Amino acid sequence: MTTTSTTAVPWPASTEPASAELATAEPTTPSTGDPASPALETEVGHAARPRWERPALIGLLVATAVLYVWDLSASGWANAFYSAAVQAGSQSWTAFLYGASDAAGSITVDKPPASLWVMALSVRVFGLSSWAILAPQALMGVASVGVLYASVRRQLSAGAALLAGTVLALTPVAALMFRFNNPDALLVLLLVLATAATVRAVEPSTRRRAGWMALAGALVGFAFLTKQLQAFLVLPGLAAAYLWAAPVPLARRVRDGFIAVGALVLAGGWWVALVELVPASARPYIGGSQTNSFLELTFGYNGFGRLTGDETGSVGGGGQSGGWGATGITRMFGSDIGGQIAWLIPAAFVLGAVGLGLRRRFARTDVVRAALVVWGAWLVVTMLTFSLMAGIFHAYYTVALAPAIAALVGIGADLVWARRDRTWAPGLLAGVTLMTGAWSFVLLARSTTWLPWLRWVVLVVAFAAAATLLAGRWYGRGTLRAGLALALVAGLAGPTAYTLQTVSTAHTGSIVTAGPGVTGTSGGPGGGFRGGQGGGPGGGLAGPGTGTRTGGLGFAGGGMGGLLNGSEASAALTALLLQDADSYTWVAATVGANNAAGYQLATERSVMPLGGFNGSDPSPTLAQFQADVAAGKIHYLIGGSGFGRSSGGSSAASEISTWVTTTFTAQTVDGSTVYDLTQPAS
Numbered sequence: 001m002t003t004t005s006t007t008a009v010p011w012p013a014s015t016e017p018a019s020a021e022l023a024t025a026e027p028t029t030p031s032t033g034d035p036a037s038p039a040l041e042t043e044v045g046h047a048a049r050p051r052w053e054r055p056a057l058i059g060l061l062v063a064t065a066v067l068y069v070w071d072l073s074a075s076g077w078a079n080a081f082y083s084a085a086v087q088a089g090s091q092s093w094t095a096f097l098y099g100a101s102d103a104a105g106s107i108t109v110d111k112p113p114a115s116l117w118v119m120a121l122s123v124r125v126f127g128l129s130s131w132a133i134l135a136p137q138a139l140m141g142v143a144s145v146g147v148l149y150a151s152v153r154r155q156l157s158a159g160a161a162l163l164a165g166t167v168l169a170l171t172p173v174a175a176l177m178f179r180f181n182n183p184d185a186l187l188v189l190l191l192v193l194a195t196a197a198t199v200r201a202v203e204p205s206t207r208r209r210a211g212w213m214a215l216a217g218a219l220v221g222f223a224f225l226t227k228q229l230q231a232f233l234v235l236p237g238l239a240a241a242y243l244w245a246a247p248v249p250l251a252r253r254v255r256d257g258f259i260a261v262g263a264l265v266l267a268g269g270w271w272v273a274l275v276e277l278v279p280a281s282a283r284p285y286i287g288g289s290q291t292n293s294f295l296e297l298t299f300g301y302n303g304f305g306r307l308t309g310d311e312t313g314s315v316g317g318g319g320q321s322g323g324w325g326a327t328g329i330t331r332m333f334g335s336d337i338g339g340q341i342a343w344l345i346p347a348a349f350v351l352g353a354v355g356l357g358l359r360r361r362f363a364r365t366d367v368v369r370a371a372l373v374v375w376g377a378w379l380v381v382t383m384l385t386f387s388l389m390a391g392i393f394h395a396y397y398t399v400a401l402a403p404a405i406a407a408l409v410g411i412g413a414d415l416v417w418a419r420r421d422r423t424w425a426p427g428l429l430a431g432v433t434l435m436t437g438a439w440s441f442v443l444l445a446r447s448t449t450w451l452p453w454l455r456w457v458v459l460v461v462a463f464a465a466a467a468t469l470l471a472g473r474w475y476g477r478g479t480l481r482a483g484l485a486l487a488l489v490a491g492l493a494g495p496t497a498y499t500l501q502t503v504s505t506a507h508t509g510s511i512v513t514a515g516p517g518v519t520g521t522s523g524g525p526g527g528g529f530r531g532g533q534g535g536g537p538g539g540g541l542a543g544p545g546t547g548t549r550t551g552g553l554g555f556a557g558g559g560m561g562g563l564l565n566g567s568e569a570s571a572a573l574t575a576l577l578l579q580d581a582d583s584y585t586w587v588a589a590t591v592g593a594n595n596a597a598g599y600q601l602a603t604e605r606s607v608m609p610l611g612g613f614n615g616s617d618p619s620p621t622l623a624q625f626q627a628d629v630a631a632g633k634i635h636y637l638i639g640g641s642g643f644g645r646s647s648g649g650s651s652a653a654s655e656i657s658t659w660v661t662t663t664f665t666a667q668t669v670d671g672s673t674v675y676d677l678t679q680p681a682s
Contacts, residue, residue, distance in 0.1 A: 106620065118186060202245045308390055341402060352411070354416060420480055430466035568602060581635075
């Protein structure tokens with residue numbers, strides 16, 4: 001048996017065998033009787049590491065950290081909807097537990113609270129600021145890159161792991177979401193950890209396999225508490241890899257699978273049980289639901305409704321019209337989505353499929369193939385779901401694809417590179433490079449006025465890389481390495497440029513996208529927001545009350561921009577809200593959680609969001625609101641931008657607005673219509 005030298009080379013020499021004899025060897029293991037992969041490959045993680053590996057890893061992590069924290073506070077409160085909930089959780093442990101929008105606990109956000117817990121703890125330690133909210137997200141990004149590196153490295157070369165980590169770090173939508181305060185950052189980290197734990201459980205040398213599977217299940221359970229059913233999209237891959245490849249009898253594999261399911265239920269189910277068993281009067285209303293039920297939210301608005309488009313209470317959706325963009329198998333490649341995530345999707349599919357083909361003759365217990373199955377299933381299942389879902393869909397959801405794409409590119413490229421002495425391997429790499437370069441050209445061409453020269457540079461470098469790789473057959477390994485270097489430049493130049501543009505731009509609001517503006521985007525209902533001059537410390541969001549009509553709440557029909565953008569109170573309005581603030585449970589109420597968020601963050605006092613995120617939840621009812629006003633719990637009601645096109649939601653907020661406009665007198669403060677609920681009209 002021949003082995004590969006561990007001497008440092010420009011691309012680390014893969015521990016994959018170069019000879020056909022080693023590549024197809026299938027010795028058996030006494031413990032299971034199953035064919036096993038060659039010892040050199042199953043123990044790669046324990047092989048001598050090249051001297052440059054640790055500095056390269058440190059460099060990758062430091063560069064990722066700098067990229068994700070650079071000018072982080074430019075986005076202010078980022079998504080004010082979640083920032084307000086974080087602020088509430090930093091003031092009240094009850095609001096913290098349930099993920100309430102306000103410290104007084106009138107209603108929760110429309111997601112489980114796990115991601116809010118991390119940020120709220122940071123705010124409790126460091127105080128309320130943009131940095132305290134966003135820095136944990138950036139650290140999750142660095143951790144995701146590190147965990148992906150470690151998982152790939154246990155089976156393959158340092159080069160494969162570095163490439164996978166680099167691709168993840170430089171994916172534009174990843175740079176966006178790891179610098180933003182949506183739940184997606186924690187979701188990605190937890191799912192990468194769960195996948196790494198599953199692959200670890202498959203390794204022949206692993207002890208306590210059941211423990212690793214329990215850990216994987218628990219991580220998916222916590223991911224459920226981050227973004228509900230989206231966390232389960234990785235389960236088919238995790239189950240398939242372990243049930244097929246674990247080097248233990250089938251009965252043990254099934255048992256370990258049930259242990260993982262039990263851990264998942266415990267990790268995610270305790271909070272669900274708490275919410276469902278605690279009397280509704282003793283907890284906040286469950287935002288996003290029409291019946292104050294987290295189960296309804298899970299299987300309805302945030303569940304199957306996302307697939308069918310039947311989302312009661314949604315704005316802009318509801319039905320089969322594709323109001324959130326065209327559905328179909330090409331959705332991830334369209335103008336709306338392509339620049340966010342699709343740069344290396346074709347390469348990931350090709351290299352992943354080739355990798356599976358190269359491992360087809362290996363034993364059932366082959367860990368490399370198991371890893372390819374896990375990441376490949378993650379990509380296919382998640383991509384199909386996103387492509388076909390008819391309900392609410394935002395471009396930033398695609399960050400969930402980034403780890404799988406990165407892993408498949410790293411693993412597949414390494415498996416092919418290990419066979420670079422064979423005639424077909426340089427040709428395949430050349431073909432993938434040309435394909436990726438041409439696709440990058442298309443994506444870059446969609447931003448017609450932004451760096452118009454870059455697409456031509458990428459195309460030229462891709463052709464040069466392909467030619468150099470093909471020439472390596474005659475001119476030796478040095479030429480092959482030069483071709484590989486050029487291929488990496490061609491493949492990563494486009495997403496790197498998009499990522500740098502993303503990092504240099506502030507992003508605020510509920511709908512954000514990475515990279516420069518592109519032609520042909522639909523934007524979905526209400527439009528999309530690539531950047532923003534927005535809110536919070538050092539920013540300035542447009543107040544939704546501006547331009548409202550005197551004597552009314554200023555609700556404009558049809559659009560939903562005000563519901564998706566937070567508001568920032570002027571100095572005069574903030575001063576008004578803070579008058580006798582300690583005498584009231586809520587210093588104000590306003591329609592929509594985003595409208596309420598801006599006022600709440602400005603005053604650091606509870607503001608009641610009528611109707612929750614969309615303004616269409618039956619919380620509070622008119623009777624409940626009237627009772628709170630009569631009890632002196634709410635001081636003001638502030639007019640705001642309009643209701644969106646609600647699909648079957650409650651009219652409670654509209655009923656409240658009608659009652660307020662006919663019962664109290666309006667005043668205008670810096671363009672915002674305000675009603676003093678302690679002073680009925682005479």
